[in-house]
Amino acid sequence: MSLLPLAIDLVLALTLLWLAWRALNSPDLFRAVVLFIALGLVLGLVWVRLDAVDIALAEIALGAGVTGALLLAALAKLQPAASQTDELQTAELQTAELQTDQAAVMAPIALRLFIALLLLAFLAGLGFAVWQLWVPAPGLSNLVEARLDESGVAYPVTAVLLNFRGYDTLLELAVLLLALIGVWSLSTAPHLGDEEPEPALAALSRLLAPLMILVAAYLVWVGAYAPGGAFQAGSVLGAAGVLLRLSGWRLSLSATGWPLRLVLVLGVAVFAFIGLAVIGFDQPLLGYPPGWAKPAILAIELAATLSIGAILAALFIGGRP
Amino acid sequence: MIPAIDAALPPNAWLPLLVLASSLLPGLVIFFLAEQRYWTRTLLNLAGSLVKLLLVGAMLWGVFHQQQYAASLPLLPGLDLVLRVRPLSLLFLSLSAGLWLLTTLYAIGYLEDSPNRSRFFGFFSLCVTATVGVAMAGNLLTFLIFFELLTLTTYPLVVHRGTEEARRAGQIYLAHTVIAGALLLAGTVWLYTLAGTLTFTTQGFVADLVERHRWSLIAIFVLLIIGVGVKAALVPLQSWLPRAMVAPAPVSALLHAVAVVKAGAFGIVLIVYDVFGVEVAAELGVTKPLALVAAFTILYGSVRALFQDNLKRRLAFSTVSQVSYIVLGVAIVGPLATVGGLVHLVHQGVMKITLFFCAGNLAETLGIHKVSEMNGVGRRMPWTMLAFSIGVFGMIGLPPVAGFISKWYLGLGGLEAGLHWPLFVLAGSSLLNAAYFLPILHRAWFCEPPEAWPEERDFGGNKETAWLLLLPPLVTAALSLLIGLFASMPFTPLEWARLIAEREFYQP
């Protein structure tokens, strides 16, 4: 085995660890968040190195992109901009908070040491177990390969996600919706996007938004035989929504009621509906009739993409409309 | 005279269930009655108690004529909730059914115009339901269940007044009974894991285990006896009883004569006779300590009663003492002592309830709570004090009142078993009884009444007190005379107790 890839991998791994450590321990929250986003991007590279391009896409779009955006938005809300309040007062507040923060930012040193030792022991045990796993994997690749033809798609990961383990994916969509319901139950006021948009941003958004919708559609379509699919597409769509929102675009008031909610539940609803409807055709739950798997999956993916995009944008914006 | 059990006749399941229902259903309905629906409530109460009395009468007749009454409901595989009416059950059953009717009448009069009567009578009925359940229990599990229900249904009655004092008394009552319940449960489960059955059997069901599990059986015996001994107010487990006197008079009557204390004593009878079997218990060597505890309780209660000025507390300590007569009769192994103990279960109930009714009348009519306030009360309330006097004579054991019969058999039983000390205990206790009861009679009949009573109520027309308050003690006083005078007639408690004793000791 050549040494260069291994060296690259080592560097990547060490970067990961260093970024994680810095993200968790840097005194400045903003820096911590930025480092965390960087961690997500490096992870994306790692996934590529591990031949997991789907995960790489998802990691960058969701893990680094959406999560990062959510974190930054929350941070912005936590540290109100100086322009909004009296500057002096804010400064006082911040120093006051900083001082109390200093005292209680972390657990006492002895406790920290204890925790660290405990964790090291735990990691040693875990490492030993992982080491024990170092025999050829008995995984399910062959089985997936063998039945790929029946699944209606040509790409194994999509087949697993939307057919073999479609039940998980249905619930995963429900998790997203659930998170949004939870977020909406917590606050009314939108967190972000009420400022006057920057003209440059607005221009870029106008340029990008249609493009992103196109990319999303492409990602859904390509998912049938290559990396891609509803979640990656949905996050692109969500990003488009966020951009539009930031550049001043608003849903018309009449659309923020049930039409919006309909879009939000569409993914789960269509998935569940198809999953149940097949029972009427003497199929098991979520078992697409022979020949119908491809269109069914496509329909589900399209609906899911729309919903995921809408949910992600709504999660970023925050409070309910 | 011993009715043989005829297996050909199918047991009648309806009567035991109806006996339960006759107080359970009225009780549940009463809970939902509005406070001012006096007549509906009264009607339900009386109808329930009359029906129950009739049903019990029917079963008395039936059991005497070899009918069987049993009902069961599966609780767990191999363990059923069993109601079975046996002669011993009927002894307790007829006592509680009869006294419930009288206590209900009395309570209706006593609680007139006081708040929360629907709640009171609801729990009152549930309490009696639990008591008849205890009486009819066909196995130890069923007994345990109704015994615990009894705890739960009497608690609201104890705290009924809603005062801080009542709340405390309630907590103490519960602390005692719940801990006891836990021990009873422990003993029961333990016994079940050893014996594989809990069905009450004449002469017990553990004889086979004595050899292998002697010490476990002794431990189980102790657990069970403590478990029921709290309600029977055995020393040193008696301290809840005097405190529970904060409850209204009908409740005290119920606690002392009908339900709680009696259920405890009845439980001891069951454990000794139908779980262990009196001879097995004797062989294990557990009856002698039990007898000693009983003897000590008899004397302790009497001595404590001497020093109480509060009338109800004096009566309470008297109960502590008197209930242990039953335990003593059980623990002296022998047929005559058994008869004495069992018959006292009924006799003490009838006599003690008379005394509590009278004490309630004094408190309700004249506001008298203390012995020292009772000077000349016999002139103001002659009928009440007549009933009281009969009760007192019975307690002391003077013939021909019922109490004499009990003591006579207990004494004979002791002699039959070759023991002399019970005689001394009985004599000493009788002397002490006289010492704390006769001064009351002296005050009531021979001292000058005061200018004014502490808190006199006028019942109109120069009446002594409300007739609903007067009737029950007169009836029970008459009863305690009658069952003493005609003790040898059929169907008297004495005859019934003899029947039970014969089965325990003479059946193969």
Add this chain to the structure above:
Amino acid sequence: MPMLLNGADWATALVFVPLLAALACFLVPRAADWLGVLAALLILLATLGLVQDLLSDGPLRVAVGGWGAPLGIDLWADGLSAALLLMTALVGLGVSVYAPGYFAAHPQQQRWFWPLWLLLWTALNGLYLSADLFNLYVMLEVLGLSAAALTALSGSATGLNAAMRYLLVSLLGSAAYLLGVALLYHGYGTVDIALLGQRIEAGAVATTALLVMAAGLLLKTALLPFHFWLPPAHGSAPAPVSALLSALVIKASFYLLLRLWLDLFSGLGGLLAALLPELLGLLGAAAVLWGSVQALRQRRLKLLIAYSTVAQIGYLFLGFPLAGVQAEEVAWRAVLYLALAHGLAKAAMFLSAGNLLQFAGHDRIADLDRAVQRLPLTLTAFVLGGISIMGLPPSGGFVGKWLLLESAFTQGRWGFAIVVLLGGVLAAGYVFKVVGYAFTPTEIAQEGEAVPLRMQWSALLLAFGAILLGFSAPWLWPLLGVGDPFGLPIAEVGAAR
């Protein structure tokens, strides 16, 4: 008679009815009240259908999508899952009937309550029906997120604080569980529990997986010393939510732990398999005592009930050491009885506490002020629930304790027997502490708000359920035996169908 719907259909309905109802309630909040109750009724119907099917045809296995394990996800149902599904359906119906009354004063909370609660219900049913470790992870996450969001619904500072802590704990617990799933998948090439049960072998992989999964699930189940998050969360959530959290949510993670133990890890042998049950038993015993004593010390009703939950969780873990060699079945059945009884009883108690809170505007125990006279139905519900919690007869709690004691005595484990008894005594102490004050007037008479009858009756009926559970053995006993969940691994039995 051929049934119109078979067991697989009922199982499907159990997951999809609440899911679709959640979507509908989210879409049309105005109709949520009756939609929710309708869904609850349908779920109860489906549960009864499933129970009937199990009793007549034995355990059930459904291959979702027709793929079958290990490629696809399987649903399964046996006596263990059916019993918990039934409890969930009953408590769920009770809370669903109760909620509109409680939230009438808080329309904003009500609007989010319904979709969140129905998603929670989806997760509960899905969890009891799933035979797939990873699918169970997703269910756990749905469960945790919806439970935390529901906890935060009150919007109070205490509530948000508790919800935040609960969310983090829950996420950490699921993460630990997922780590175990990862190890097991790579060790044995499947995430189907039954298949894993056949393939798993003693070794570092299995041991580590057991430890991390157990730790995660214990954290979620709030066994002492992981109970720290529970009292504030259960004590500060809206009353119907507290009822759901205490009665149902912790049972789900306990069920999963039990399932993993029974089907995967108990047969591994070795030191750990011998020591872990003892450790869990000790922690359980400590939880019983500590939780009860803490409950006795509380001055607020909801916190008292919450600490009581800490204690009652302890009982569930006594089954691990007691399910030794001889009394295996009895101890597990005891645990099941206790879990079911606690579900019904604790829901009744929390709903009662909600009534008292609504009535008086506070839940200070010392100021209950004649509540027994003014809210008799509610107090009855509280006491009946309390009776089951204390383990007094006749009740489900009594049967559970009886069986547990039977198991302890048979094996001569006196210590556990004493803990069981002592826990009951302490429980009586804290229940009757409340009842005593409810009989006593305070110095200044307090006015009360009217409490709708539906709130009083739903609490009361749940409490009756806890009592009636004591008489349920004729049909519950055979149901618990369906598929022999406490004996052989389910795969060997379920394969027949």
Add this chain to the structure above:
Amino acid sequence: MSSVLVFALAGLGLIGLGLYGLLVQRHLLRKVLAFNVISSGIFLLLAGLARRAPGAEPDPVPQAMVLTGIVVAVAATALALAMMLALRSATGRTRLEDHGDED
């Protein structure tokens, strides 16, 4: 020594660092970050180990699982952040209060 092992070890490291952060840090935002780091570590183990058979196609099942896991983590993060903001606006705090038992 292979790259898979390197990344598996890195996954372990992330789990450890994340746990440490979760337990030690008090600011809620940092706790949320820590949770995400833990998740990433677990994902790295779950999908990374699928690659340990050299040469063959990676096992798609754990990949699909990780995809699901990432979405769940995003959802959880969104909820946690919203809850943190709500807590902050109700109390002014961004830390958990330890003695929230009594009102």
Add this chain to the structure above:
Amino acid sequence: MFVSLMSVALLVAGAVFFLAGTLGLLRFPDVYTRLHALTKADNLGLGLMVLGLMVQAESLAAAGKLLFIWLLLLAASATAGQLVASWAQGKGIAPWRG
């Protein structure tokens, strides 16, 4: 061979610009000047790299995609630079002067 050499040369050149940009990011005194380093040098560096990769691309479509990526990034970094600068101005951060 020639294509490979050219590709390598372009890539190396791109890397140099990136290095310069990074150096600028680290060493420049204030936010405005750092923006220069980021947007100008890095965009040029990226452009060179894209060019280097394009010559190796298998198809015209792939080459087009690469070019497209560069254009998108140009637009994005221009907008981002503008946003950062205007935010800094809004905060009242004075530009560095000598």
